[in-house]
Amino acid sequence: MPYEPVLLARVGKPDSHRLEGYRADGGYAAFERALKEKQPADVVTQVKDSGLRGRGGAGFPTGLKWTFLPKDHPGPVYLCVNADESEPCTYNNRILMEKDPHQVLEGILLACYAIKARTAFYYVRYEYGDAYRNCQAAVDELYAAGLLGKNILNSGFDLDVVMHRGAGAYICGEETGLIESLEGKRAWPRIKPPFPAVEGAFRKPTIVNNVETLACVTQIMRRGNDWFKSLGVPPDPKNPRDAGSYGPKLYTLAGHVEKPVCVELPMGVTIRDLVETHGGGVWKGRKAKAVNPGGLSMGFVDCNAKLKDSDLTEYDIPLDFNGPGRVQCLGLGTAAVTVIDDQTSMVDVLHNVCQFFSHESCGQCTPCREGTGWMLKIVDRMRRGLGRKEDLDILVDVADRIGIMPGTTICGLADGAGWPVKTAVRKFRGEFEAAIRAGTRSRYAKGLEVVGAH
Ligand SMILES: Cc1cc2nc3c(=O)[nH]c(=O)nc-3n(C[C@H](O)[C@H](O)[C@H](O)COP(=O)(O)O)c2cc1C
Ligand code: SF4
Numbered sequence: 001m002p003y004e005p006v007l008l009a010r011v012g013k014p015d016s017h018r019l020e021g022y023r024a025d026g027g028y029a030a031f032e033r034a035l036k037e038k039q040p041a042d043v044v045t046q047v048k049d050s051g052l053r054g055r056g057g058a059g060f061p062t063g064l065k066w067t068f069l070p071k072d073h074p075g076p077v078y079l080c081v082n083a084d085e086s087e088p089c090t091y092n093n094r095i096l097m098e099k100d101p102h103q104v105l106e107g108i109l110l111a112c113y114a115i116k117a118r119t120a121f122y123y124v125r126y127e128y129g130d131a132y133r134n135c136q137a138a139v140d141e142l143y144a145a146g147l148l149g150k151n152i153l154n155s156g157f158d159l160d161v162v163m164h165r166g167a168g169a170y171i172c173g174e175e176t177g178l179i180e181s182l183e184g185k186r187a188w189p190r191i192k193p194p195f196p197a198v199e200g201a202f203r204k205p206t207i208v209n210n211v212e213t214l215a216c217v218t219q220i221m222r223r224g225n226d227w228f229k230s231l232g233v234p235p236d237p238k239n240p241r242d243a244g245s246y247g248p249k250l251y252t253l254a255g256h257v258e259k260p261v262c263v264e265l266p267m268g269v270t271i272r273d274l275v276e277t278h279g280g281g282v283w284k285g286r287k288a289k290a291v292n293p294g295g296l297s298m299g300f301v302d303c304n305a306k307l308k309d310s311d312l313t314e315y316d317i318p319l320d321f322n323g324p325g326r327v328q329c330l331g332l333g334t335a336a337v338t339v340i341d342d343q344t345s346m347v348d349v350l351h352n353v354c355q356f357f358s359h360e361s362c363g364q365c366t367p368c369r370e371g372t373g374w375m376l377k378i379v380d381r382m383r384r385g386l387g388r389k390e391d392l393d394i395l396v397d398v399a400d401r402i403g404i405m406p407g408t409t410i411c412g413l414a415d416g417a418g419w420p421v422k423t424a425v426r427k428f429r430g431e432f433e434a435a436i437r438a439g440t441r442s443r444y445a446k447g448l449e450v451v452g453a454h
Contacts, residue, residue: 005264006223006248007215011099017134019141022102028147030221031109035155043114047217050225051246055092056082056173056210057295057333058412059321061243062217066115068197069205078206079112079120080182080196081214083135084166084173086125087295088356090336092250093211095262097124097131100215101138105161107214109147110221112159115207120161123178126168136163170360174411175208176200177362188364189411216247232267236322245320249335253279256286256341268320271301275315275339286341288315290428293324294333296353297416299423300340301327328426330419346428347435348442350421351379357417368414371402375421383445387436392429396422 010016010025022028034043048063069077081104085093096104108120122139124132139161142148150158164182171177177187179201200206220228232246245267251274252262258280265274271291275281282288288303301324303315317323321332340349354376363369375398378391399422402408403415425432 003248003265006219007096007103007212007250008100008262008264010103011095016099017101017138019102019138019145022100026222027102028106028109030218031106031113031147032153034110034113034221035153035157040114040116043110043221046225047114047220050220050228051244052213052216052220052228053243053245053321054210055212055216055249055334056208057087057297057331059245059332062209062213065197065209066111066207068195069115069207070198073205075116076119076204077115077117078201078204079108079115079117080175080178080201080206080208081108081120081122081211082173082175082178082208083122083124083128083131083211084178085128085211085334086170086173086360087297087334087336089252089254089292089338090295090334091252092262092334092336094125094128094131095250096211096215097128097135101131101135102141103215103218104211105135105138105142107217108161109159110217111207111209111214113157117207118158118160120159121164121182121201122161123164123166123172123182125172126166128166132163132165139163169362170356171362171411171413174413177411178208179206186362188362189413191410212250219248233318233320233322239322239325242322245322245332249319251278251319252334252336253339254336255292255338256283256288256344257281257337257339258283268318268323270316270318271303271337272315274319274337279337279339282339282341284341286343288339289342289344290340290346290349290424291315292336292338292420293317293319293329294331295336295416296338296356296420297413298324298331298333299329299419300427301329302427305427328423330415345435345442346424346431347379347382348444350424351376351383351442351444353420353424354379354417357413361413361417365409365414367402367408368417371398371414372417374398375417380445382432382435383442385439385441385445387432387439389433389436391436392425392432396425399425 052062053059172187176190181187196206235244236242291301301314358372358376399418
């Protein structure tokens with residue numbers, strides 16, 4: 001039976017962003033029920049037991065994160081809604097905010113009730129004008145309806161939602177960069193620990209959650225944990241660190257695909273199914289060469305590489321929290337699937353990727369600031385037909401050394417810059433070597449100077 005969308009169920013309805021329609025569809029009943037019948041700790045327990053993992057990129061268990069807040073803190077405690085959504089080709093948060101802002105707001109109300117926050121900061125990507133305006137209008141409707149403000153529905157619970165327009169950089173999405181930016185400073189990520197749950201916005205305990213994560217909270221509190229756990233995949237017995245991938249997921253398709261759409265499916269759809277069935281296949285009747293399974297920073301899947309002891313290829317891996325890691329990618333990330341067709345040069349693709357990360361590095365850490373610039377310079381050289389044999393090993397060496405995982409940087413941007421480089425060079429080495437041997441200049445290479453390198 002085809003899957004019936006839940007998170008996107010209201011998209012396409014007339015005035016889907018208005019409170020009246022949302023309430024007519026049962027909206028805010030879960031919040032009202034929680035206020036009347038549940039203690040905050042009950043909501044935390046339910047979200048924890050649901051198995052919900054954060055949709056912002058890292059897949060951290062949501063309920064567990066909420067329990068990291070210090071017990072009996074005098075307050076204030078804050079919720080920061082991460083709506084910065086700057087990972088290339090990711091646009092699921094935008095659709096939720098533009099088309100169904102109340103579904104996200106109900107999740108915000110529930111999360112704040114659970115963690116005993118009286119203020120939520122809604123940090124929206126600068127470029128998202130319509131999303132910002134629709135969310136602000138939805139917040140205004142809630143104040144007018146008595147669902148925000150003091151003593152909501154005579155429950156004694158107070159809550160304010162403060163809209164905040166982002167500062168227009170990728171690094172504003174990193175949770176401590178977001179907090180710095182919210183505080184009016186440059187979005188320079190903080191050294192952790194302390195983690196935001198202990199010391200976050202304005203030095204107070206803070207939970208940072210993604211927009212889609214909060215929409216899932218709404219649906220969990222409305223439909224229950226059995227429903228949520230009936231979707232997705234249980235933990236992989238071969239990976240003791242996998243906590244399972246439950247619930248629905250919004251996948252965004254982009255790149256060389258016929259239909260670049262946002263699709264809601266239970267966690268665990270394969271890349272092939274997503275692209276061929278839901279995305280109308282690779283554009284112009286071509287074949288897929290490479291795919292980013294969850295945003296650029298997750299690295300590349302080689303669509304023609306056979307999986308061990310199988311006729312399947314990396315194109316057949318499931319898009320759950322565990323799948324991309326099985327083919328040496330960083331993870332599921334934002335589940336933004338970018339397709340690269342078989343007529344596109346991986347040298348050009350990698351150049352584009354390196355340009356992005358070099359430009360977006362905030363510059364605080366030398367390995368990230370310099371490393372992303374070096375990688376761009378090397379790939380730019382190749383692209384102009386001046387690549388050297390040793391360049392490929394240098395690229396992988398740099399990519400392996402920069403990042404929070406090797407312990408050389410403050411935040412994960414550098415890991416995200418390294419992963420596409422090392423997976424591209426390791427998986428498509430023959431193509432890079434042939435490009436270096438041929439020494440031909442890419443038709444996209446402009447000028448002699450490297451654009452965007454520090
Ligand atoms: C460079 C960088 C950029 C990020 N950008 C975003 C973003 O735009 N939106 C987001 O929700 N999380 C982003 N994250 C992840 C956040 O730091 C954080 O893990 C997330 O907001 C937590 O929410 P969740 O637990 O609901 O997933 C980014 C992380 C890094 C390292
Ligand atoms: S890793 Fe890069 S983006 Fe992150 S703090 Fe360091 S320099 Fe800035």
